Amino acid sequence: MAKSSQVHKRIVVKLGTNLLTGGGCCLDENTMSSLVAQVAQLHHKGLELVIVSSGAIAAGGYKLGLTGPSKGISFKQVLASVGQSRLMNVYEKLFAQHDITVAQALLTKTDLSDRSGYLNARNTLLALLELRVICIVNENDVVAVDELQEARFGDNDNLSAMVANLVDADLLLLLTDTAGLYSADPQHHPDARLISEVDRIDSEIERLATGTPSKLGTGGMVTKIEAAKLATVSGVTVVIADGRQSEIILQLVTGQAKGTRFLPTANKLDSRKRWMLSGLGTRGKVIVDAGAAQALKKHHRSLLAAGIKQVEGHFERGDIINISDSGGGRLGYGISNYSSGDIEVIKGGHSRQIATRLGYDYGAEVVHRNNLAII
Numbered sequence: 001m002a003k004s005s006q007v008h009k010r011i012v013v014k015l016g017t018n019l020l021t022g023g024g025c026c027l028d029e030n031t032m033s034s035l036v037a038q039v040a041q042l043h044h045k046g047l048e049l050v051i052v053s054s055g056a057i058a059a060g061g062y063k064l065g066l067t068g069p070s071k072g073i074s075f076k077q078v079l080a081s082v083g084q085s086r087l088m089n090v091y092e093k094l095f096a097q098h099d100i101t102v103a104q105a106l107l108t109k110t111d112l113s114d115r116s117g118y119l120n121a122r123n124t125l126l127a128l129l130e131l132r133v134i135c136i137v138n139e140n141d142v143v144a145v146d147e148l149q150e151a152r153f154g155d156n157d158n159l160s161a162m163v164a165n166l167v168d169a170d171l172l173l174l175l176t177d178t179a180g181l182y183s184a185d186p187q188h189h190p191d192a193r194l195i196s197e198v199d200r201i202d203s204e205i206e207r208l209a210t211g212t213p214s215k216l217g218t219g220g221m222v223t224k225i226e227a228a229k230l231a232t233v234s235g236v237t238v239v240i241a242d243g244r245q246s247e248i249i250l251q252l253v254t255g256q257a258k259g260t261r262f263l264p265t266a267n268k269l270d271s272r273k274r275w276m277l278s279g280l281g282t283r284g285k286v287i288v289d290a291g292a293a294q295a296l297k298k299h300h301r302s303l304l305a306a307g308i309k310q311v312e313g314h315f316e317r318g319d320i321i322n323i324s325d326s327g328g329g330r331l332g333y334g335i336s337n338y339s340s341g342d343i344e345v346i347k348g349g350h351s352r353q354i355a356t357r358l359g360y361d362y363g364a365e366v367v368h369r370n371n372l373a374i375i
């Protein structure tokens with residue numbers, strides 16, 4: 001597991017709208033220039049960096065002179081379409097000053113939910129790192145539609161965690177306009193304390209996040225904590241920090257700057273398990289009893305039919321399924337050895353009964369522990 005003092009090699013830097021606009025209505029090139037200079041310095045030291053950048057909607061609104069209150073998703077898609085090239089234009093210009101070539105990747109959840117789409121995106125991003133090109137990723141807002149909840153990342157915080165997973169990053173920096181996660185809402189509680197280190201994201205940490213909303217961006221502390229959870233279970237260190245502080249990226253990389261640091265809760269997982277944990281390719285769900293939940297979480301056992309109480313959705317043998325406890329808590333994901341129809345028949349029964357109940361069997365485990373990724 002990473003320690004605070006570890007020097008990280010592959011880093012995803014997420015830059016939020018509030019940071020890039022300085023809280024105003026257009027891109028703040030001074031702020032961007034300082035952030036780019038820091039990324040460039042690390043790049044020239046040999047580190048590998050990917051940027052996940054918001055700001056397209058803000059840039060588009062400013063260019064069209066439409067900076068008033070939001071007029072719905074399709075309007076934001078239009079603004080993003082106008083603003084994305086403006087955003088890239090600024091990055092292109094700023095990185096050129098440091099002799100760095102940039103690339104653009106616009107991703108959606110739908111692209112990545114397909115295993116081959118995921119692998120194509122991964123191969124492209126890894127090849128860009130190899131070529132020493134800095135890739136600037138944003139959600140493909142033009143096709144990502146809010147009404148289809150499942151088809152949208154919803155925010156660049158979660159997107160950045162998925163990108164960190166995609167490229168096997170060891171550090172994810174979520175840079176925003178607040179110093180990190182506080183023990184209470186600092187706007188209402190002057191004695192609120194900045195939490196400097198979190199070794200496990202539990203319900204108390206999730207509760208604290210709901211009291212710290214963001215002013216302008218799509219995400220807030222809630223989506224940052226979701227992102228931190230996804231990344232830390234895959235072995236990535238995550239820091240939420242105030243991107244406006246000078247030299248912040250340089251200091252965060254060596255563990256010096258202030259912010260909230262989330263330690264990885266697992267060693268690096270293999271790429272296939274990280275994909276599973278992102279929940280992207282999930283086809284259905286099984287709900288397990290308390291005994292099975294314990295066996296999976298604490299003892300890293302396989303999931304057996306005996307512990308399954310309920311099946312939801314339609315999936316085939318070989319599909320990835322969500323595994324939840326009866327309180328609705330997500331335990332993790334796994335590749336199912338049985339279809340949803342089969343599990344309907346064998347659930348609650350002993351593994352020895354599978355062949356009799358189905359007329360065939362694919363082994364004692366519904367999900368083998370080697371094919372499980374537990375959160």
Ligand code: GLU
Pocket residue numbers: 016017053054055056057058080138139141154155156157217218219
């Ligand atoms: N993709 C959006 C943009 O570029 C930002 C989404 C977010 O703020 O998380 O404006």
